[in-house]
Amino acid sequence: MLRQILLAAAGLAAMALPAFAQSTPATVFCANERILVERSTIQQVQSRLGHARICIIGPSFDFQPDGVTWVRQNLNKSPGDSCRCG
Numbered sequence: 115m116l117r118q119i120l121l122a123a124a125g126l127a128a129m130a131l132p133a134f135a136q137s138t139p140a141t142v143f144c145a146n147e148r149i150l151v152e153r154s155t156i157q158q159v160q161s162r163l164g165h166a167r168i169c170i171i172g173p174s175f176d177f178q179p180d181g182v183t184w185v186r187q188n189l190n191k192s193p194g195d196s197c198r199c200g
Contacts, residue, residue, distance in 0.1 A: 140181040142172025144197035151181035151193050169199035 143150040145159055145168040152159065159168050172188070175181040185191055 139174035139176060140178035141170055141174045142181050142185060144169050144171045144199050147196055147198060149185055149189070149191055149193050149195050149197045151175075151178060151185060153178060167199050171197060171199075 138153045138155065140151055140153045141156075143152065143154075143156070143159055145163055146166045149171070150159070154162075156168060156170060160166070172181070172184055175184065182193055185193060189195075189197075191197070
């Protein structure tokens with residue numbers, strides 16, 4: 115019985131992780147002088163890239179492709195293109 119409860123709890127936790135990941139908004143960052151549109155916090159990007167200079171250069175979006183569209187329409191650039199943190 116305890117094993118069944120633990121397996122059920124593990125299954126629920128596994129299902130919650132993708133939902134949490136999807137709830138993180140896609141943000142427009144400048145990191146290592148390159149434009150990124152990612153579903154990450156600035157802390158997560160900093161952790162992954164180490165001592166890179168990172169800043170937020172645009173709004174956040176529920177749908178990542180909307181962030182890419184914003185970069186193209188407002189910055190006249192694409193993710194991966196050059197950028198600078200103020």
